[in-house]
Amino acid sequence: MTSDKTLKQAISNITIWRKGEQRAPHKPLLLLYVLSHYRQGHDRLFDYGSEIHEQLLDLLERYGPQRREQRPDMPFWRLKGDGFWELQNAEFCSTSGSRQPP
Incomplete structure (x- = not known):
């Protein structure tokens, strides 16, 4: 289990x-969403399509800056690069350009 100190540092x-x-x-909203669900007893892994995409899109539209298009997939993908979490089956994600979104 990850200690509070390790989590705060991450x-x-x-x-x-x-x-x-x-x-x-994007990343702070996604992390707050995920951590609140962990606190309620959610398992370690989330399914992006059924558990995160629509919910994060709603949070971004409510609390994020006005944008022509919100991208809830980007923080999900980018937090992997921050070393905060891992993605299962990432090799099956399509990529485009240098941004490499899922």
């Missing part, structure tokens, strides 16, 4: 996109 090391004073809320 969260503080997450890379958040910034442009001037603007910051992307």
